[in-house]
C-alpha cells in the first residue's frame with residue numbers, strides 16, 4: 001500500500017491550466033476569504049499545459065461589434081453547425097474584462113497609436129505572451145489556492161450521481177492522493193496523440209496540440225457517467241510544415257494567402273471554395289482546401305509570403321519566438337527566407353479539443369458549467385459544444401465556472417461525503433495497477449534487453465492505438481477519409497485493447513505510470529470518437545471528417561450528437577440533442 | 593528539439609531542492625543521471641520543444657538544436673532570460689547570427705519607453 005495523502009476542499013480544481021487558475025481566482029472573489037480552494041496539477045503549475053511554450057495572440061476579443069457578433073462568428077467558423085450559443089454568449093460578455101485583468105497582472109499587450117490593443121484580424125489581439133503561463137498561475141497563487149504540483153489525477157469519485165472527489169498518484173513521491181471536494185472542477189485540457197504524428201523518433205511530439213494533455217478530462221467524465229458531446233468534431237490543424245506554428249501570423253503579418261504549387265490562391269479564386277467564404281471560410285473548410293489541392297496533385301501548398309514587405313520578416317520571427325521558437329531556427333537551418341520563398345504548410349494529426357476550433361467535451365447544464373453528474377464542473381478544453389474560446393475565452397470560461405461553483409456552495413449545503421475504506425482500497429489498486437503489474441510480471445522473466453517477457457509498455461500500447469486510429473479512423477496519411485467499414489475495424493480493435501489488452505499494460509516507474517494512464521485515457525477517448533463519427537452519418541465539417549460513404553451534409557443531423565457510456569455493456573450510446581439558436585441570422589454568415 | 597545539457601556547464605542544480613529543469617518540464621522529462629548527477633531528457637521523442645527547461649536553467653547548460661530529421665546541422669537557438677525580457681540568439685546552419693529582444697512582462701518603466 002502506498003502512503004496516503006488526504007485533501008479536503010470546498011472547491012477542488014483538477015488541472016491548473018488556463019481555465020483552472022482563473023477559476024480559482026474567481027472562486028475566491030465570489031466565495032470569500034474562508035473558501036478552501038485546492039488545485040491538483042500533474043506538472044508544475046507555473047509551466048504546465050497549452051500555454052507552456054508561450055503564445056503570441058489572444059484569439060478571442062471583442063474588438064468591434066457586440067458579444068452576439070462573436071457568437072455568430074464562432075457558429076460560422078464551425079460551418080454554421082450547432083454550437084452552445086448560451087455558453088458562447090456568457091463568455092463573450094466577459095472576455096474583454098478578463099483581458100483587462102490580465103493586462104493589470106503584467107501581461108504585455110501590444111498597442112496601436114490610439115492606445116487600443118493591436119488587433120490581428122477581426123477577433124484577435126497580439127501579445128508578448130512568452131510568460132503567459134507564469135502570469136496565469138500567479139492569479140491562482142494570488143487567490144491563495146492550495147496547490148499540489150506533480151499529482152496525476154486518475155479518476156473521479158462518484159456517489160449517487162454526484163461527484164465527491166478524485167484520486168491520483170504523486171508523480172514524484174509515489175503517494176496515493178485522495179481528494180474530497182464539495183464541488184469539483186475538471187479542467188485537464190483536451191486530447192493529443194490519438195492518431196499518429198507526422199514525425200517519428202526524436203520528433204515524435206513535434207505535433208500541434210500540447211502532447212501532455214492526453215484526454216484525462218474526457219475519459220474521466222465519461223467513466224463518471226457524464227453526458228458527452230460532439231466527439232465527431234476533431235480539429236485538424238493546417239500549420240507551417242514540421243513545426244506546427246500558426247499560419248495566422250503569416251497570413252495577416254505578411255498578407256500571405258494560401259497558394260498551391262501552380263501559384264493559385266485557390267481559396268480566393270476557385271468557385272468551389274468561394275461559395276464557402278473564400279480565404280475567410282470556416283476553419284474546417286480551409287483545412288479541406290489544403291487537403292483537396294494536395295490530393296488533386298496541386299501540392300505542395302504554401303503561404304505565399306513573397307509578396308509581403310520583406311522588412312516585416314524580423315517582426316514575424318519575433319512573434320514566433322513568443323510561442324513557437326523552433327520555427328525561427330527551422331527557417332535558419334533550412335535556408336528559408338520567407339520574403340524570398342513561400343512557407344510550406346501541412347496538415348497534422350487530428351486533435352480532440354473543446355476550446356479551439358473543435359468542440360468536444362462534457363455537456364453542461366445551462367450556463368452553470370455543471371455536467372450531468374452533480375457537483376462536477378468543467379471548463380476550458382474539457383467543456384463541449386462551445387468552440388473558439390481559445391486562451392482568453394478559456395480564462396473567462398474558467399472564471400465563470402469558479403463563480404458558478406462558489407454560488408452553488410452558498411445556495412446548497414454540500415458537505416464532504418464519507419469514503420468507504422473498501423472503495424478507497426479499490427481505487428488505489430486501480431491507480432497503481434500498471435506499476436504493480438510490472439512488479440508481478442517482471443518475476444515471470446525479462447528478455448536480455450531488459451524488457452518484460454509477459455507485459456506491454458505504455459509506448460507499445462500507444463503505438464498500437466495510433467496505428468489503429470491512423471489507418472481506420474481517418475488519420476493524416478489516409479487524408480482524413482472515414483467510412484463505416486473502416487470504423488467497424490477501428491471499433492473492434494479499440495474495444496479489444498480496452499477490454500482484453502490492458503491487463504498486460506505495465507509501468508516500470510512513476511513516469512511510466514503517467515504514460516500508462518495517458519494511454520488508458522486516450523483509449524477511452526478513441527472509443528468516444530469512433531462512436532460519435534459513426535453516428536453522424538453525414539459530412540458537415542469536410543476538412544475534419546470526410547465521410548466517403550456520406551459525403552454531404554444531411555439536415556437530419558443538424559443537431560448535437562451526445563452520448564453516455566454504459567459501464568455494464570461497455571457501449572457508448574449516442575443520441576441527438578436539438579440545437580437552440582439564440583443569436584438570430586443566417587448561420588452560414590457572420591453578422592459583421 | 594529535445595534539450596541537450598552540456599556536462600561542463602550543468603552542475604545538477606546543487607543546492608536546489610529539485611533541479612530547475614526537472615521542476616518545470618510540463619512533460620516530466622528532465623531528470624538527473626543517478627551517477628553523473630547531470631540532467632538529461634529521458635525520452636527525446638516525447639519533448640514538445642516548449643523550451644521551458646532551456647529558459648529555466650540558471651547555468652545556460654541546456655541547448656536547443658533541431659531534430660536532424662527536420663533541419664540541417666549545425667544551428668542553435670539560445671534564450672537569455674532577463675527580468676522583463678528575453679534575448680534570443682539564433683545561429684543558423686551557416687553560422688549567421690540573429691538577435692531578438694522580446695518583452696515578457698510589463699515593467700514599471702514601460703510608461704517612459706512607449
Ligand SMILES: Cc1cc2nc3c(=O)[nH]c(=O)nc-3n(C[C@H](O)[C@H](O)[C@H](O)COP(=O)(O)OP(=O)(O)OC[C@H]3O[C@@H](n4cnc5c(N)ncnc54)[C@H](O)[C@@H]3O)c2cc1C
Pocket residue numbers: 014015016017018019020040041042043048049050051055056057058059060151152153154187188189190208209210212213214216217246355356379380381382389390391392394618
Ligand atoms: C499549439 C497551440 C497554439 C494555440 N494558439 C493559441 C493562440 O495563439 N491564441 C489563443 O487564444 N489560443 C490558442 N490556443 C488555444 C488555447 O491555448 C487553449 O484553448 C487553452 O489554453 C485551453 O485551456 P485549458 O485550461 O483547457 O488547458 P491547459 O491550459 O492545457 O490546462 C490543462 C492542465 O491540466 C493538467 N493536466 C492534464 N491532465 C491532468 C491530470 N490527469 N491530472 C492533473 N492535471 C492534469 C495539465 O498539466 C495542464 O496544466 C492554442 C493551443 C495550442 C495547443
Ligand code: SF4
Pocket residue numbers: 597601602603604605611612613614630631648649650651652653654
Ligand atoms: S537546470 Fe541546468 S544546471 Fe540545473 S540540472 Fe538542469 S541543466 Fe543542470
Ligand code: SF4
Pocket residue numbers: 594595616617618619620621622633638639640641642643644645646
Ligand atoms: S523543451 Fe519543454 S517538453 Fe522538452 S524537455 Fe524541455 S521543458 Fe520538457
